[in-house]
Amino acid sequence: xxxxxxxxxxxxxxxxxxxxxxVLDGSEPDADAANQHLRAAEQMVEQWTAQKTVRDTLLPLIxxxxxxxxxxxxxxxxxxxxxxxxxTELEGLANSDEIGLVASSAEAVLMSWEQEGRKPKA
Numbered sequence: 373x374x375x376x377x378x379x380x381x382x383x384x385x386x387x388x389x390x391x392x393x394x395v396l397d398g399s400e401p402d403a404d405a406a407n408q409h410l411r412a413a414e415q416m417v418e419q420w421t422a423q424k425t426v427r428d429t430l431l432p433l434i435x436x437x438x439x440x441x442x443x444x445x446x447x448x449x450x451x452x453x454x455x456x457x458x459x460t461e462l463e464g465l466a467n468s469d470e471i472g473l474v475a476s477s478a479e480a481v482l483m484s485w486e487q488e489g490r491k492p493k494a
Contacts, residue, residue, distance in 0.1 A: 373425065381416065382433060388413040389444040396473065417448045427453035434461045439471045447481045459485075 373381075392409035395402050420426035431454050433445035442461055449458035465471065465478035 378429065381420075382429060385413055385416050385430075385444075386433070386436075386438075386441050388416070389441055390438070393440045393474075413444065414448075417452070421452055430454075431457065434458065439465055439468070439474045443474050443478050443481075446478070450481065450485050 388409045392406045392413070395406040395409065417426055417430070420429050427449065430445040430449050430452075434442050434449065434454075434457060436442050436445070443465055446458040446461040446465070449455070450462065459482070462478045462482050466475055466482060468475050
């Protein structure tokens with residue numbers, strides 16, 4: 373993937389994440405519309421996972437200025453090859469008093485991930 377293509381897919385991912393949060397934060401939150409944007413982002417991550425490019429595609433986004441973008445990138449990277457960087461970012465977001473729902477969401481992602489790790493493997 374060229375740098376221009378990589379920039380374009382990252383932007384598309386970010387657009388879906390920002391739209392997800394905008395719908396949730398709007399005057400009339402619409403969970404269905406928010407989930408459609410999140411599903412679109414998840415499909416992109418699934419494609420990158422299959423192509424073995426998810427880490428290289430998302431890792432730079434955990435340094436984005438926007439906490440919503442950092443939350444999304446770290447949430448997907450937690451299970452896709454950048455566990456320590458993702459966990460550190462999610463912990464920072466979860467402990468922030470300034471970002472409301474993003475902090476709660478980061479905490480929920482970490483709790484889910486930790487519980488998955490405690491389950492016995494079949």
